[in-house]
Amino acid sequence: MDLVLGSHVQLKKPHPCGSTEFTLTRVGMDVKLVCVNCGREVMLPRKKAEKAIKKVLTVPEGGSPERPIGRSEKRKPTLPKRKCFWTSRESTKR
Numbered sequence: 001m002d003l004v005l006g007s008h009v010q011l012k013k014p015h016p017c018g019s020t021e022f023t024l025t026r027v028g029m030d031v032k033l034v035c036v037n038c039g040r041e042v043m044l045p046r047k048k049a050e051k052a053i054k055k056v057l058t059v060p061e062g063g064s065p066e067r068p069i070g071r072s073e074k075r076k077p078t079l080p081k082r083k084c085f086w087t088s089r090e091s092t093k094r
Helices: 046-052
Strands: 008-011 021-027 030-035 041-045 053-058
Touching (some): 021 041, 030 046, 041 046, 046 053
Antiparallel strands (some): 008 053, 030 041
């Protein structure tokens, strides 16, 4: 299941306050859900959250599984490959 940050979902079991609607505020290995009724935050492992979600009610504008909102467009710069210490020395022939 593709989860998008900011989407509203309906869970199979209700929260103790009685609401089954939640908003996704963190998506990764763990999923953070915020109850729409009482505002309580719940963190679940992604696998358990995917099983608990009954249906996706709304997806935010511009959000898609291919390009989720909230992910950084920039990647960390890669460091240049270092040469081995024995290849950078001049060869000493005797």
